[in-house]
Amino acid sequence: MHTRKRxxxxxxxxxxxxxxxxxxxATITINGKVVAKPCTVSTVSTTVxxxxxxxxxxxxxxxxxxxxxxTLSLTNCPVGTSKVTATFSGTADSSRSYYxxxxxxxxxxxxLADSSGVNLPxxxxxxxTVNDASKAANVVLQVRAITPNGNVTQxxxxxxxxxxxxYS
Numbered sequence: 001m002h003t004r005k006r007x008x009x010x011x012x013x014x015x016x017x018x019x020x021x022x023x024x025x026a027t028i029t030i031n032g033k034v035v036a037k038p039c040t041v042s043t044v045s046t047t048v049x050x051x052x053x054x055x056x057x058x059x060x061x062x063x064x065x066x067x068x069x070x071t072l073s074l075t076n077c078p079v080g081t082s083k084v085t086a087t088f089s090g091t092a093d094s095s096r097s098y099y100x101x102x103x104x105x106x107x108x109x110x111x112l113a114d115s116s117g118v119n120l121p122x123x124x125x126x127x128x129t130v131n132d133a134s135k136a137a138n139v140v141l142q143v144r145a146i147t148p149n150g151n152v153t154q155x156x157x158x159x160x161x162x163x164x165x166x167y168s
Contacts, residue, residue: 038167039077039084039130039137046070048143050157058108058145058152065145067113072139072163077130083168084137085127088112090161092122095148104155108147112161115140139163 048068074084093100098109112120120126130137145157
Protein backbone atom coordinates (compact mmCIF):
# COMPACT_ATOMS: atom_id res chain seq x y z
CA MET A 1 0.00 0.00 0.00
CA HIS A 2 2.80 2.35 0.89
CA THR A 3 4.38 1.89 -2.55
CA ARG A 4 1.06 2.51 -4.19
CA LYS A 5 0.64 5.87 -2.38
CA ARG A 6 4.12 6.91 -3.46
CA UNK A 7 3.43 6.06 -7.11
CA UNK A 8 0.09 7.92 -6.97
CA UNK A 9 1.83 10.90 -5.38
CA UNK A 10 4.64 10.75 -7.97
CA UNK A 11 2.08 10.43 -10.80
CA UNK A 12 0.13 13.43 -9.44
CA UNK A 13 3.32 15.54 -9.23
CA UNK A 14 4.28 14.54 -12.78
CA UNK A 15 0.84 15.58 -14.07
CA UNK A 16 1.15 18.99 -12.35
CA UNK A 17 4.61 19.49 -13.92
CA UNK A 18 3.32 18.48 -17.37
CA UNK A 19 0.27 20.71 -17.03
CA UNK A 20 2.50 23.69 -16.30
CA UNK A 21 4.88 22.80 -19.11
CA UNK A 22 2.08 22.76 -21.71
CA UNK A 23 0.09 25.83 -20.64
CA UNK A 24 -0.33 28.41 -23.41
CA UNK A 25 -2.46 31.43 -24.28
CA ALA A 26 -4.91 31.28 -27.17
CA THR A 27 -6.38 34.00 -29.35
CA ILE A 28 -9.67 33.82 -31.18
CA THR A 29 -9.99 36.14 -34.17
CA ILE A 30 -13.48 36.80 -35.48
CA ASN A 31 -14.01 38.32 -38.92
CA GLY A 32 -17.06 39.32 -40.92
CA LYS A 33 -18.76 42.29 -42.45
CA VAL A 34 -22.19 43.80 -42.67
CA VAL A 35 -23.25 44.23 -46.27
CA ALA A 36 -26.32 45.48 -48.08
CA LYS A 37 -28.69 42.79 -49.25
CA PRO A 38 -28.50 42.47 -53.03
CA CYS A 39 -31.13 43.70 -55.41
CA THR A 40 -32.86 41.30 -57.79
CA VAL A 41 -31.01 41.26 -61.10
CA SER A 42 -33.88 41.53 -63.59
CA THR A 43 -31.67 41.62 -66.70
CA VAL A 44 -29.67 38.44 -66.18
CA SER A 45 -28.62 38.12 -69.81
CA THR A 46 -29.17 40.22 -72.91
CA THR A 47 -28.04 40.22 -76.51
CA VAL A 48 -27.27 43.34 -78.51
CA UNK A 49 -27.75 42.89 -82.26
CA UNK A 50 -25.55 45.27 -84.24
CA UNK A 51 -27.13 44.11 -87.50
CA UNK A 52 -25.23 43.88 -90.78
CA UNK A 53 -22.24 46.20 -91.00
CA UNK A 54 -20.44 46.84 -94.27
CA UNK A 55 -16.68 46.59 -94.70
CA UNK A 56 -16.55 49.70 -96.91
CA UNK A 57 -17.87 51.75 -93.93
CA UNK A 58 -15.11 50.38 -91.69
CA UNK A 59 -12.01 50.88 -93.82
CA UNK A 60 -10.43 53.83 -92.00
CA UNK A 61 -8.95 53.72 -88.49
CA UNK A 62 -11.45 54.89 -85.88
CA UNK A 63 -14.53 54.11 -88.01
CA UNK A 64 -17.53 52.81 -86.05
CA UNK A 65 -21.12 51.62 -86.33
CA UNK A 66 -24.20 53.25 -84.82
CA UNK A 67 -24.73 52.94 -81.08
CA UNK A 68 -27.21 50.32 -79.88
CA UNK A 69 -28.79 50.88 -76.45
CA UNK A 70 -29.02 48.30 -73.70
CA THR A 71 -30.43 48.68 -70.19
CA LEU A 72 -29.53 46.41 -67.28
CA SER A 73 -32.31 46.48 -64.67
CA LEU A 74 -32.21 45.76 -60.96
CA THR A 75 -35.38 45.58 -58.86
CA ASN A 76 -36.46 44.85 -55.28
CA CYS A 77 -33.49 46.65 -53.78
CA PRO A 78 -33.81 46.58 -49.99
CA VAL A 79 -34.30 49.66 -47.88
CA GLY A 80 -30.90 51.15 -47.14
CA THR A 81 -29.36 50.24 -50.50
CA SER A 82 -28.66 53.60 -52.12
CA LYS A 83 -26.14 52.78 -54.85
CA VAL A 84 -25.24 49.93 -57.16
CA THR A 85 -21.80 49.66 -58.74
CA ALA A 86 -21.55 47.68 -61.97
CA THR A 87 -18.05 46.41 -62.84
CA PHE A 88 -17.47 45.32 -66.44
CA SER A 89 -15.07 42.60 -67.50
CA GLY A 90 -14.28 40.72 -70.67
CA THR A 91 -11.47 40.08 -73.10
CA ALA A 92 -9.83 43.40 -73.95
CA ASP A 93 -8.70 44.17 -77.48
CA SER A 94 -5.05 45.00 -78.20
CA SER A 95 -5.60 48.73 -77.50
CA ARG A 96 -7.08 47.90 -74.06
CA SER A 97 -9.78 50.51 -74.78
CA TYR A 98 -12.40 48.11 -76.13
CA TYR A 99 -13.52 44.48 -75.99
CA UNK A 100 -12.02 41.97 -78.42
CA UNK A 101 -14.13 40.53 -81.18
CA UNK A 102 -14.23 36.77 -80.79
CA UNK A 103 -16.07 36.24 -84.07
CA UNK A 104 -14.53 35.73 -87.52
CA UNK A 105 -14.32 39.42 -88.60
CA UNK A 106 -10.84 40.90 -88.12
CA UNK A 107 -9.62 44.38 -87.18
CA UNK A 108 -12.81 45.18 -85.29
CA UNK A 109 -13.60 45.56 -81.60
CA UNK A 110 -16.67 46.32 -79.48
CA UNK A 111 -17.04 49.54 -77.52
CA LEU A 112 -19.17 49.71 -74.38
CA ALA A 113 -20.11 53.16 -73.06
CA ASP A 114 -22.52 54.70 -70.61
CA SER A 115 -25.48 56.76 -71.84
CA SER A 116 -23.27 59.88 -72.02
CA GLY A 117 -20.74 58.16 -74.28
CA VAL A 118 -18.08 57.63 -71.60
CA ASN A 119 -16.05 54.57 -72.64
CA LEU A 120 -16.23 51.58 -70.27
CA PRO A 121 -13.27 49.30 -71.06
CA UNK A 122 -12.42 46.05 -69.27
CA UNK A 123 -12.31 46.60 -65.47
CA UNK A 124 -14.23 49.88 -65.49
CA UNK A 125 -17.17 50.66 -63.23
CA UNK A 126 -20.42 52.59 -63.42
CA UNK A 127 -22.28 53.70 -60.28
CA UNK A 128 -26.05 54.21 -60.38
CA THR A 129 -28.44 55.44 -57.72
CA VAL A 130 -31.27 53.26 -56.43
CA ASN A 131 -34.64 55.00 -56.72
CA ASP A 132 -36.07 55.29 -53.17
CA ALA A 133 -39.69 55.00 -54.30
CA SER A 134 -39.40 52.10 -56.76
CA LYS A 135 -36.42 50.38 -55.07
CA ALA A 136 -34.98 49.87 -58.57
CA ALA A 137 -31.91 50.90 -60.53
CA ASN A 138 -31.08 50.89 -64.23
CA VAL A 139 -27.63 50.79 -65.77
CA VAL A 140 -28.15 52.43 -69.17
CA LEU A 141 -25.44 51.53 -71.66
CA GLN A 142 -24.69 51.60 -75.35
CA VAL A 143 -22.59 49.35 -77.58
CA ARG A 144 -21.06 49.73 -81.03
CA ALA A 145 -18.45 48.14 -83.27
CA ILE A 146 -15.27 50.13 -83.79
CA THR A 147 -12.09 49.60 -85.77
CA PRO A 148 -9.02 51.09 -84.07
CA ASN A 149 -6.78 50.32 -87.08
CA GLY A 150 -9.19 50.14 -90.03
CA ASN A 151 -9.39 47.55 -92.81
CA VAL A 152 -12.09 45.38 -91.26
CA THR A 153 -12.58 41.99 -92.86
CA GLN A 154 -15.96 40.34 -93.25
CA UNK A 155 -17.18 37.80 -90.74
CA UNK A 156 -19.15 37.52 -87.54
CA UNK A 157 -18.92 39.87 -84.56
CA UNK A 158 -19.20 38.47 -81.07
CA UNK A 159 -18.02 39.46 -77.62
CA UNK A 160 -18.97 38.60 -74.07
CA UNK A 161 -19.01 41.23 -71.34
CA UNK A 162 -19.63 40.18 -67.74
CA UNK A 163 -21.16 42.52 -65.17
CA UNK A 164 -20.58 42.18 -61.43
CA UNK A 165 -22.74 44.22 -59.05
CA UNK A 166 -21.83 45.51 -55.61
CA TYR A 167 -24.26 47.34 -53.36
CA SER A 168 -23.99 50.12 -50.81
